[in-house]
Amino acid sequence: xxxxxxxxxxxxxxxxxxxxxxxxxxxxxxxxxxxxxxxxxxxxxxxxxxxxxxxxxxxxxxxxxxxxxxxxxxxxxxxxxxxxxxxxxxxxxxxxxxxxxxxxxxxxxxxxxxxxxxxxxxxxxxxxxxxxxxxxxxxxxxxxxxxxxxxxxxxxxxxxxxxxxxxxxxxxxxxxxxxxxxxxxxxxxxxxxxxxxxxxxxxxxxxxxxxxxxxxxxxxxxxxxxxxxxxxxxxxxxxxxxxxxxxxxxxxxxx
Amino acid sequence: xxxxxxxxxxxxxxxxxxxxxxxxxxxxxxxxxxxxxxxxxxxxxxxxxxxxxxxxxxxxxxxxxxxxxxxxxxxxxxxxxxxxxxxxxxxxxxxxxxxxxxxxxxxxxxxxxxxxxxxxxxxxxxxxxxxxxxxxxxxxxxxxxxxxxxxxxxxxxxxxxxxxxxxxxxxxxxxxxxxxxxxxxxxxxxxxxxxxxxxxxxxxxxxxxxxxxxxxxxxxxxxxxxxxxxxxxxxxxxxxxxxxxxxxxxxxxxx
DNA sequence: GGGGGCGTTCCAATTTTTGGAATGATAATC
DNA sequence: GATTATCATTCCAAAAATTGGAACGCCCCC
Numbered sequence: 001x002x003x004x005x006x007x008x009x010x011x012x013x014x015x016x017x018x019x020x021x022x023x024x025x026x027x028x029x030x031x032x033x034x035x036x037x038x039x040x041x042x043x044x045x046x047x048x049x050x051x052x053x054x055x056x057x058x059x060x061x062x063x064x065x066x067x068x069x070x071x072x073x074x075x076x077x078x079x080x081x082x083x084x085x086x087x088x089x090x091x092x093x094x095x096x097x098x099x100x101x102x103x104x105x106x107x108x109x110x111x112x113x114x115x116x117x118x119x120x121x122x123x124x125x126x127x128x129x130x131x132x133x134x135x136x137x138x139x140x141x142x143x144x145x146x147x148x149x150x151x152x153x154x155x156x157x158x159x160x161x162x163x164x165x166x167x168x169x170x171x172x173x174x175x176x177x178x179x180x181x182x183x184x185x186x187x188x189x190x191x192x193x194x195x196x197x198x199x200x201x202x203x204x205x206x207x208x209x210x211x212x213x214x215x216x217x218x219x220x221x222x223x224x225x226x227x228x229x230x231x232x233x234x235x236x237x238x239x240x241x242x243x244x245x246x247x248x249x250x251x252x253x254x255x
Numbered sequence: 256x257x258x259x260x261x262x263x264x265x266x267x268x269x270x271x272x273x274x275x276x277x278x279x280x281x282x283x284x285x286x287x288x289x290x291x292x293x294x295x296x297x298x299x300x301x302x303x304x305x306x307x308x309x310x311x312x313x314x315x316x317x318x319x320x321x322x323x324x325x326x327x328x329x330x331x332x333x334x335x336x337x338x339x340x341x342x343x344x345x346x347x348x349x350x351x352x353x354x355x356x357x358x359x360x361x362x363x364x365x366x367x368x369x370x371x372x373x374x375x376x377x378x379x380x381x382x383x384x385x386x387x388x389x390x391x392x393x394x395x396x397x398x399x400x401x402x403x404x405x406x407x408x409x410x411x412x413x414x415x416x417x418x419x420x421x422x423x424x425x426x427x428x429x430x431x432x433x434x435x436x437x438x439x440x441x442x443x444x445x446x447x448x449x450x451x452x453x454x455x456x457x458x459x460x461x462x463x464x465x466x467x468x469x470x471x472x473x474x475x476x477x478x479x480x481x482x483x484x485x486x487x488x489x490x491x492x493x494x495x496x497x498x499x500x501x502x503x504x505x506x507x508x509x510x
Numbered sequence: 511g512g513g514g515g516c517g518t519t520c521c522a523a524t525t526t527t528t529g530g531a532a533t534g535a536t537a538a539t540c
Numbered sequence: 541g542a543t544t545a546t547c548a549t550t551c552c553a554a555a556a557a558t559t560g561g562a563a564c565g566c567c568c569c570c
Binding site: 262263264283284285295296299300303318 | 515516517518519520525526527
Binding site: 007008009028029030040041044045048063 | 546547548549550551556557558
């Protein structure tokens with residue numbers, strides 16, 4: 001997947017840890033071996049190494065592998081160090097309260113867009129996206145915003161890679177997407193309607209670092225039946241305010 | 256440190272991530288290279304690999320390495336999956352409220368005792384221990400409790416390894432510690448007074464899994480001037496209640 | 511404009527990881 | 541209680557990955 005100076009073991013570690021999700025908290029050796037297509041002996045050795053460091057642990061009850069205590073420590077540290085999440089959370093909460101829609105915080109990572117924080121809409125019918133979910137960078141408001149502010153050559157590389165259709169309105173033509181990204185940079189926000197999921201819309205604005213780089217996007221998304229022309233404009237305004245507020249906090253956060 | 260089928264890259268990963276702490280959130284390549292005594296070229300390649308997965312990131316401002324977003328995701332998942340922390344937190348909070356002293360949740364891991372959760376005493380003068388702190392298993396109430404319930408051969412191995420003196424009352428004689436551990440198993444709790452830090456005392460009780468294994472310890476600790484014979488007995492009772500409550504919750508937690 | 515610090519790249523030597531096959535352990539079935 | 545599956549664990553020669561010294565490039569400061 002990478003042309004980087006990949007260290008295979010790190011890739012493997014990520015594969016293993018990423019096998020755990022909110023829907024899947026335990027794996028037996030055999031299951032995981034099949035899931036990742038790694039021979040059991042190899043995987044077994046590897047899992048023991050992870051266990052020795054508390055990265056994984058075996059549930060004494062069913063002898064399945066679970067996440068250990070160490071990811072907890074790392075996560076807590078990371079949360080303390082990255083001002084972003086900490087700062088963003090309260091802002092996201094009030095944005096969700098004001099709008100009644102789901103609020104998403106996303107970052108661009110290596111050809112993908114990852115959701116790193118969310119606050120759910122109180123409505124039963126809402127956009128539900130788990131923290132950790134990855135999306136291609138060309139579809140959806142948050143994705144497009146993040147893509148729009150990448151370095152030009154990286155944008156071109158992504159365009160070269162192809163633009164698979166995910167939903168009815170996914171932009172699949174490179175030139176159309178180039179123009180859309182230019183429009184986003186000009187307007188300072190992105191809008192999407194059924195680009196990734198049927199019946200869903202979204203808006204998103206960039207979050208700027210104190211150094212003037214786009215480091216994340218804050219997005220608002222929901223079902224189309226709760227959307228109207230006016231509410232979109234309103235939502236864009238609120239989203240932009242939230243993004244600005246977060247950016248401003250970041251200036252104070254670090255040193 | 257291990258006789259396990261160690262995978263070197265995993266050891267290295269843990270070394271690198273453990274270099275980050277609440278007191279140290281950023282490292283330059285050179286600093287980290289010296290800190291860990293790894294050649295720069297090797298470390299550089301490795302850090303790039305971690306960056307490619309979002310495990311680390313470079314702060315655009317000072318170009319130092321920081322923890323990335325991915326540990327956050329892992330930490331969040333681990334928190335959801337391990338009933339322990341989630342269940343223990345409210346119990347710990349009320350224990351801290353009742354006693355006014357710092358409450359610690361610890362686990363045994365590979366020859367060390369690690370603090371995985373804490374609730375601070377409201378007093379200005381209090382025992383302050385960061386989550387993630389490691390301690391040797393022979394000194395301090397929580398440590399002794401966890402050691403007491405290890406398999407006999409593991410206890411012996413730890414005794415063989417030596418019992419360095421950490422403070423005035425550290426038990427450094429193997430036979431004395433054997434007897435102390437037996438007493439702890441009999442009484443069901445551990446007490447310590449200036450075994451790890453001057454002016455500090457602690458009590459701790461084991462937390463049992465539904466499978467009848469000791470999986471963690473809950474401890475209470477503070478400055479000696481706020482301690483008395485009676486309060487200790489009281490604290491032991493409260494600690495034990497808290498541990499039992501947590502154990503009981505655990506039965507319900509998993510499936 | 512040259513010295514020093516820091517980050518990055520390269521590649522042959524070296525070390526680690528690999529994984530098929532054999533062996534234990536445990537649960538399920540007859 | 542013997543027999544058969546299923547899953548976990550160990551072993552070691554072959555294969556693949558990592559290593560790290562050395563050289564290069566960049567930027568800042570004197």
